[in-house]
Amino acid sequence: MVLKMEKFPSVVEDAMSSPVITVDGDTNVRDSAILMGKKGIGSIIVVDKGMPAGIVTKRDLMQKVVSTCQDPCEIRIKEIMSSPLITIEKDVGILKAMRKMREHKITQLVIIEEGKLLGVISERDVIKAVSYASLASFTPLMRSRK
Numbered sequence: 001m002v003l004k005m006e007k008f009p010s011v012v013e014d015a016m017s018s019p020v021i022t023v024d025g026d027t028n029v030r031d032s033a034i035l036m037g038k039k040g041i042g043s044i045i046v047v048d049k050g051m052p053a054g055i056v057t058k059r060d061l062m063q064k065v066v067s068t069c070q071d072p073c074e075i076r077i078k079e080i081m082s083s084p085l086i087t088i089e090k091d092v093g094i095l096k097a098m099r100k101m102r103e104h105k106i107t108q109l110v111i112i113e114e115g116k117l118l119g120v121i122s123e124r125d126v127i128k129a130v131s132y133a134s135l136a137s138f139t140p141l142m143r144s145r146k
Contacts, residue, residue, distance in 0.1 A: 012097050013090035015129035016111050016119030022047045025054075025078030029065050032056065032077045043108055045117065046081045052110060052117045054081030085110045090118055098126045 022045045023032050036044050036058070043057040056077055064080040065072055088097055088109045097109055101123060111118040 010094060011090065012088055012092050012094060012109070012111055012121050013119070015094055015125045016090070016121045017125060018119035020045050020110075020117050020120050022052070022117070023077055024048075025076060025081070027077050028073050029061065029070075029075045029077055029080065030072035033061055033072060042122070043120070044077075045085075045110065045120070046077050046083075047117075048078070051115065052085055052112060054078065054083035055085060055108065055110065056081050057108070085112075087112045088121070089113070094126055094129050097121055098123070101126075 021035065021039050021041055023035060025046050025048050032044055036042070043055055045052050046054040046056060060080050060082065061072075064070070065075060086100070086104050086106055086109055088100060088111060090111050090113060101107060101109060108120055108122045110120055
């Protein structure tokens with residue numbers, strides 16, 4: 001995943017992670033968890049016939065599989081996914097995205113444009129973007145104090 005930070009991050013597209021790692025809904029939980037571990041990601045988008053259908057987070061794996069002693073080789077990822085996806089447009093401001101996450105009590109938003117999956121923005125991405133913006137705004141002040 002590449003976090004785009006070449007410019008002052010002000011909208012979701014500037015801070016989203018892309019490309020998005022996906023799995024087919026019929027993939028078992030074990031294989032999905034292995035993929036998440038290999039990619040170092042905290043969630044995975046579940047697709048159905050190529051279209052985004054839901055999301056599974058590490059928390060979902062713990063609460064819906066591990067803590068209930070389910071067999072991860074037998075459960076399909078679509079059985080534990082959260083759906084429908086909470087989405088946001090790529091040109092929405094970062095702070096509005098953060099408010100939407102809080103409103104829905106989630107940590108990730110999916111960016112979709114015309115049915116196409118563009119990226120995911122997480123609380124972590126928002127914090128990085130806000131930190132980056134703060135540092136960028138302080139840099140001119142620090143230079144002028146010579």
